[in-house]
Amino acid sequence: MNSLVIAGRELRSLFLSPLAWTMLGVTQLILAYMFLTQIDYYLTIQAKLIGIEGAPGVTDLVVAPLFGNAAVILLLITPLLTMRVISDERRNKTISLLFSAPISITEIVLGKFLAIFAFLLIILACISLMPLSLLTVGTLDLGKFSACLLAMALLMASFNALGLYMSAISSQPTVAAVSSFGALLLLWIIDWAGSNSGNSSSLLEYISIMRHFENLLRGLINTADLLYFVLFIAAFLILSIRRLDNDRLQK
Amino acid sequence: MSTLIEVNNLSRQFGDHCAVDDVSFSLDKGEVLGFLGPNGAGKSTTMRMICGNLTPTAGEIKIHGYDIIEQPKLAKAELGFLPEVPPLYPDLTVDEFLIYCAKLHGLRKAAVKPAVESGKSKCGLSDMGGRLITNLSKGYQQRVGIAQAILHNPSVIILDEPTVGLDPIQILEIRQLIRELGQQHSVILSTHILPEVQQSCSRVQIIHHGKLVLNEGIEGLSRRMTSSSLTVRFREQPDLNSLKGIQHVDAIERLEELEGHQYRIHHDQHVNLAEAVAELTVNSGWGLLELVPEKHDMEHIFLSLTNESNADE
Numbered sequence: 252m253n254s255l256v257i258a259g260r261e262l263r264s265l266f267l268s269p270l271a272w273t274m275l276g277v278t279q280l281i282l283a284y285m286f287l288t289q290i291d292y293y294l295t296i297q298a299k300l301i302g303i304e305g306a307p308g309v310t311d312l313v314v315a316p317l318f319g320n321a322a323v324i325l326l327l328i329t330p331l332l333t334m335r336v337i338s339d340e341r342r343n344k345t346i347s348l349l350f351s352a353p354i355s356i357t358e359i360v361l362g363k364f365l366a367i368f369a370f371l372l373i374i375l376a377c378i379s380l381m382p383l384s385l386l387t388v389g390t391l392d393l394g395k396f397s398a399c400l401l402a403m404a405l406l407m408a409s410f411n412a413l414g415l416y417m418s419a420i421s422s423q424p425t426v427a428a429v430s431s432f433g434a435l436l437l438l439w440i441i442d443w444a445g446s447n448s449g450n451s452s453s454l455l456e457y458i459s460i461m462r463h464f465e466n467l468l469r470g471l472i473n474t475a476d477l478l479y480f481v482l483f484i485a486a487f488l489i490l491s492i493r494r495l496d497n498d499r500l501q502k
Numbered sequence: 503m504s505t506l507i508e509v510n511n512l513s514r515q516f517g518d519h520c521a522v523d524d525v526s527f528s529l530d531k532g533e534v535l536g537f538l539g540p541n542g543a544g545k546s547t548t549m550r551m552i553c554g555n556l557t558p559t560a561g562e563i564k565i566h567g568y569d570i571i572e573q574p575k576l577a578k579a580e581l582g583f584l585p586e587v588p589p590l591y592p593d594l595t596v597d598e599f600l601i602y603c604a605k606l607h608g609l610r611k612a613a614v615k616p617a618v619e620s621g622k623s624k625c626g627l628s629d630m631g632g633r634l635i636t637n638l639s640k641g642y643q644q645r646v647g648i649a650q651a652i653l654h655n656p657s658v659i660i661l662d663e664p665t666v667g668l669d670p671i672q673i674l675e676i677r678q679l680i681r682e683l684g685q686q687h688s689v690i691l692s693t694h695i696l697p698e699v700q701q702s703c704s705r706v707q708i709i710h711h712g713k714l715v716l717n718e719g720i721e722g723l724s725r726r727m728t729s730s731s732l733t734v735r736f737r738e739q740p741d742l743n744s745l746k747g748i749q750h751v752d753a754i755e756r757l758e759e760l761e762g763h764q765y766r767i768h769h770d771q772h773v774n775l776a777e778a779v780a781e782l783t784v785n786s787g788w789g790l791l792e793l794v795p796e797k798h799d800m801e802h803i804f805l806s807l808t809n810e811s812n813a814d815e
Contacts, residue, residue: 256605267593348589348650351553352606353578415779499557 253354257362261336261361262369271370274328279323279377284355285320286381310392314382315468320401321378322406322464325371326435329407332370334428336363337495338421350499360492364408364415371407375400395470402467405480407461410435411489419494435460504531506658507552508579510765512561514712521547521661523712524561529705534684535753536703537692540808544712545692546586552585552690565658581609582656586663588647592636596627597645599635600653604782607654617653624679625649626672635784640667648676659683661691665698677702695802710808723803731796733757734779735764737789744786748778766796 265271286472292311294473300306340346349359379400385391417431418424442451442459456462460483507529511532514522529535539545550556554570554577563570568577571589591599600618603643609617619805630638635646644667651659664680665673670766680702683689693699699706706723708716740763752768769775776795783790 253606253608256602260602262595263598264591264593273547336503343589344585344587345589345591347550347553347555347585348603348606350555351585353604354606354610355575364704436504484678499555 252468253358254362254365257349257359258355258365261363261366264498265332265366265370270331275374275377276333277474278328278374280322282317282321282378283381286313286317289316293473297373308388308392309385310382311469313385315398316389316466317378318384318403319465321403324412325374325407326439327432328409328472329367329371330417330435331430332367332410333418335418336367336415336429337418337491338424341422341498342424346498353375356492356496357467360415360419360495362487364411364488367411367415370409371411372404375403375407378403385454392470397469398470398472401472402464405467405477405484406460406464409480409483409487412484412491413438416491419491480500505529506531506566507690508562508564509552510564511560512548512551512563513559514544514551514556516550520646521712522551522558522709525712525714526561527707527714529658529688529690531719531808532685532689533705534680534689534691534703535705535707537622537690537707537709538693538694538696538699538804543709545709545710546662547808549583549660549690549692550585550679553581553585553660554729555583558745562734578627579654580657582651582654582659584647584651584661584664588643589650590635590643590646593634595632596622596638597631599646600649603650604653608798615683617655621649621653624652626675626681631713631740639749641669641672644668645676648679653806657690658685659687659689661689663692663694665695673698708804710806715807716803729768732767732776732779732790733794733796734767734783734790735792736793737763740765740783740788741786744782745779748782750775766790 290313293309296312337346340349352378379396382391382396413434414427416426417434421427421430438458438460440459440461442456442462444451446456457479463479466473466476505528505550505755507527509528510526512522512525513520525544527535537545537549541732545546547556551558552565557571563577565577566580568580570577591602594602597618600621601614602703604614604617616785619628622631625648627642627645627649630646632643635643638646644664648664651661655792663681665676668676677698680689680691684702684704700723703720705719706716707714742765745751745765745767750770750773752770755766755768757764757766767775767779774795776793780790782794
C-alpha cells in the first residue's frame with residue numbers, strides 16, 4: 252500500500268520531466284525502424300521458406316529478433332531511468348521525508364522498484380504493439396509471443412533491480428548510471444571468454460544474463476532460467492534495502 | 503500529563519567524533535522545548551535520531567511509549583519532522599506534495615483532503631495550492647515544510663530551525679503557530695535565535711559538544727536572567743574569602759584583565775549588594791576602581807554555559 256503511494260509519486264515525477272517522454276519516443280522510433288528491416292528481410296526470404304519442412308515462422312524471424320534488439324536498447328536506457336531514484340533523494344535530502352514517515356525501508360525500495368518497472372512495462376506495451384499489428388495480415392505463434400513478453404518483463408525487472416542497487420550505493424546519479432551500465436554490459440557478455448575456442452566455463456555461462464534471456468526468447472520456458480531471474484531480482488532488491496538501512500547506521 | 507518523548511542516555515558516534523554524548527530528557531504533552539546550541543553542538547543529530555533518521559550508538563528513544571528502533575512504524579506515526587533542509591520535491595505543486603505526504607503517513611482517503619486544507623490554512627498556504635514548489639520563495643518553501651510536518655496531526659512535532667529564511671512577519675506568524683501547536687502537541691524546535699526561545703518555548707535545553715548543559719523550564723530560566731551580578735575592579739588584590747562572607751553572595755569569578763583585579767560577584771536575585779561590597783572594599787583598603795551591577799540576558803546565560811563546558815575540556 253505504502254509502496255504504491257511512493258511508486259505513484261515516482262512515476263508521476265518521471266512523466267513530469269521530459270526524460271520519460273524522450274525515452275518512449277526514441278525507443279519506439281529505433282525499434283520501429285528495426286522492425287521494418289526485419290519485415291523486409293522476412294519478405295525477401297519468404298518464398299524460399301515455403302519449400303522447407305518445419306521452417307521458422309514470422310514469430311521466430313521477426314518478433315524474437317525485435318525483442319532481442321529491444322533488450323540491447325533497454326541495456327542502454329534502464330541505467331538512465333534508475334540512476335536518480337535513490338541517489339537524488341539522498342542528495343536533495345528528501346530521503347528524510349521517507350525515513351521519518353511510518354514506512355519500512357523495504358516498502359521504500361519496493362515502491363521505487365515498482366515505479367520504474369511500471370514505466371518499463373509501458374515501454375514493453377508500446378513495443379509489443381508492433382508484432383501485434385502483424386495480426387491484421389497474418390497469424391502469430393501466440394505461445395512464443397507470450398514467452399517473449401515474459402522474457403522481456405523478467406529482463407526489465409532484473410535491469411531495474413541492479414540499477415536501483417547502484418543508485419543506492421552511489422551519491423551521484425551519473426556514477427550510478429555508469430556503474431549500472433557497466434555491470435549490466437559485463438553480465439551480458441561475461442560468457443564470451445573462451446566461447447570461440449569451445450572451452451567456455453559453465454559457471455560464466457550460467458551467470459550471463461543473455462543465455463537465460465535467449466532461452467526464453469526462443470520459447471523455451473525453463474525453471475532454471477526463471478529461477479535465475481527471480482534470484483537476480485531478489486538479490487539486488489535485498490542488497491538495496493540493506494544499503495539504504497545502512498544510511499541510518501553510520502555516516 | 504502524559505510523557506510523549508522519552509530519551510534515555512542517548513549517544514551517537516561518528517567515527518572517533520562523539521556528536522551526542524549521554525543525553526537524557528523527557529517531554530510531556532503540551533510542552534514546547536527549545537533546543538539551543540552553537541553550530542555543530544549535536545542539535546540536528548539528536549533530532550534526527552529522535553525521528554528515526556539516524557540510529558543511535560547507545561541509548562533508547564520512546565515516542566508515545568513506542569521504541570523508535572523496536573516499533574518504528576507505530577512511533578513514526580506519532581511524529582512530524584521538519585529537517586534542516588525541508589524535504590521538498592521541486593517538480594510537484596504544493597497540493598500534490600501535501601497529498602503525497604498525507605498518504606505516506608497512512609491517512610485514509612477521506613481524511614487526506616481536509617488534512618491538506620487545514621495544514622495549508624495553518625501555514626498560510628491557502629492561495630499557493632496550485633503553485634510549483636520550485637517557483638516558491640525560500641520562506642514559502644519553509645512553510646510547506648512545516649505544513650508537511652503537522653499535516654497528519656502528530657502528537658510530537660520536531661522542527662529543526664523552522665524560522666530560517668523567513669521574513670520578520672512570517673517569523674511572528676510561525677511563532678504564533680508554534681505556540682498554538684504547543685497546546686495540543688509536544689513540540690521540539692531548534693534554533694540559533696535566542697529571543698525565539700523566550701517567546702515560544704516552555705522549556706529550554708542547551709546542548710554543547712554533545713552534552714546537555716542546561717535543561718530548565720522557562721520560569722527557571724527567567725529567574726536565572728533576573729539574577730544579577732556585579733563586576734568589581736580593585737587596585738589591590740582583595741581577600742576573596744571575606745568577599746564571599748557577604749550575605750547572599752553565590753560565587754566569585756575572576757575576569758581576565760591586564761590592569762587591576764577584576765571580579766564578577768554572583769549573588770541571589772532581588773538583592774543589591776553594591777553597597778555592602780563598596781563598604782567592605784573601602785574598609786579593607788583594596789581601592790575600589792569600578793562597581794557595575796549586571797543584568798543577565800539569555801545570550802549571557804548561553805555564552806557562560808557554553809564557555810564553562812569549553813573550559814571543562
